[in-house]
Amino acid sequence: MTHQIGYARVSTLGQSLEQQQSLLIDQGCARIFEEKISGAKRERPELNRLLDHLRRDDVLVVTRLDRLARSTSDLLQIAELLRVKGVGLRSLAEPWADTTTPAGRMILTVFAGIADFERSLIVERTAAGREAARARGVKFGPKPSLSPSQIAHARELSDGGRPVSEICSLFGVHRSTIYRAIGSI
Structure with a gap:
């Protein structure tokens, strides 16, 4: 048996869920999970409870997709989770986003492909940018704690019998930094 389950969310405690609740009730939602939390928050407890609650053939109804997901990739992840569970997704404001219809499933599949x-x-551009930067001599990673002249000085001190703890204090670095530096000369 198909159950329509609603999800309503507002971003702040001062906002009201009434309009969303009314629309979801008009759509015949048997239960509505409600949340007053920013969509930017990764952890949304009521959304997690809702996703655990949903069963095969249920339909998740939202007034707008931005009430459900933080981004396109977040929406696609949620839609895929729903698909695997055998749950439909319907947005009242975006009728094209209705996975209970073949057209809606096709649209979300196209969106998933585009994403x-x-x-x-992005991966290709990032890799190309890194390569171009390396070719220009850009060094990646954290800035070295010691300059080449400091490393040479640390080596001299070590060769002169100074304890590593004293050398560390002089340069204000950890022991492992000195051991790496001395070993690299």
């Missing part, structure tokens, strides 16, 4: 393509482009 995957976009991720691939």
Whole structure:
């Protein structure tokens, strides 16, 4: 048996859920999970409870997709989780986002493909940018704690019998930094 389950969210405690509740009730939602928390928050306890509650053939109804997801990739992850569970998704403000219809499933599949393509482009551009920077002599990673002249000085002190703890104090670095530096000369 199909159950329509609603999810309503507002971003701040001062905002009201009444309008969303009314629309979801009008759509016949048997239960509504409600949350007053920013969509930017990764942890949304009521959304997690809702996702645990949903069963095969249920339909998750939201007034707008931005009430459910923080971003396109977040929406696609939630939609995939729902698909695996055999749960439909319907947005009242975006009728094209209705996975209970073949057209809605196709639209979300196309969006998933576009998002995957976009991720691939970002990875490629980032790798190309890194390579170009390396070719220009840019060094990646944290700035070295000791300059080459400081490393040479630390080596001289070590060779002169100074204890590593004293050398560390002089340069204001950890023992492992001195051991790495002395070993690299």
